[in-house]
Amino acid sequence: MGADPAVGLTAETRLRMGGDQRVAAWTERQRAKALHAGTYEAAIHNMLWRIDGQADHNRQFYLYRVRLKPTVAVREGWVVEPGDFVGAMSL
Structure with missing residues (x-):
């Protein structure tokens, strides 16, 4: 099942996120993210950009x-990355 991205959230943070149901939904979205297995150069570029x-x-x-x-399933060919404005990609 993997690591729990909500494990370090305080009670105050959980409340600000909208409560336990919203935290659970957020957790599932975080777990559905794909690993970007790009080049080392792309990783350096992303790090410097951040x-x-x-x-x-x-x-x-x-x-x-x-x-x-x-x-492992790898998509062939180059495509525009379907990530959002912070680079998160979903499966």
């Missing part, structure tokens, strides 16, 4: 290299 464009200059960034199983 540092400059999203005021993340004081945040620690971690870049990982991953090995995908041969059976």
